Amino acid sequence: VGEGSAGPRPRSLETGAHRAQGGRVWGSRRTEPGLNRSYRGTFRSPRPSPKSGQTDGTGEESLHFDIQKLKEKNDMLDKEISQLISEGYRVDELEDHIAQLHEYNDIKDIGQMLLGKLAVIRGVTTKDLYPEFGLDMND
Missing domain, CATH: 1.20.5 (Single alpha-helices involved in coiled-coils or other helix-helix interfaces)
Structure with a gap:
């Protein structure tokens, strides 16, 4: 089967030496000799099972x-x-307050980005720049 052909591909690419060791080659992944799916354990759902006396939903x-x-x-x-x-x-006051918080956060993010770039240029940490600009570490 040449390049670009749509012919079927073999599922197992076992080699004689590898088969003799008990291992398999699946695609480009090798499994260890003697290990197979059964050693991975049974599937356990991440969803907790209901406690006794509860309905299962x-x-x-x-x-x-x-x-x-x-x-x-x-x-x-x-x-x-x-x-x-x-x-x-009032609801409209709340919406205005939220819009102002978004604007504040955008401005703060830009300020942090500028401090970071300045710190790189000067070869210092952003923490070192805070006192120079009158900023508190909690700002």
Whole structure:
């Protein structure tokens, strides 16, 4: 089979010497002699299994429980919103505050980048430049 042909490729590229040792070549990966999939252990899900007495999340009972919890959380958040509104907070003020925080963070990032470039030029650390510019390490 020449270059560029679409013919089938062999699955196992075992060599006689390697086969005699018990190892295999799969593509470009070699497996150690005597090691195979069974030594890797069984698959274990990263999702924890339910504790005894709990449903596994697939039953109707679990669904109703989840819905009830979400309704309770929604009610709690509605109460918090009402309290904040009664204290004089407004949604448009919050959005403006968030926009200002984004702008502040962008400006701070640019300042940090400039300090870093200046530190490289001078051959010092950015920490060394903070006192020169009247900056606190917590800034």
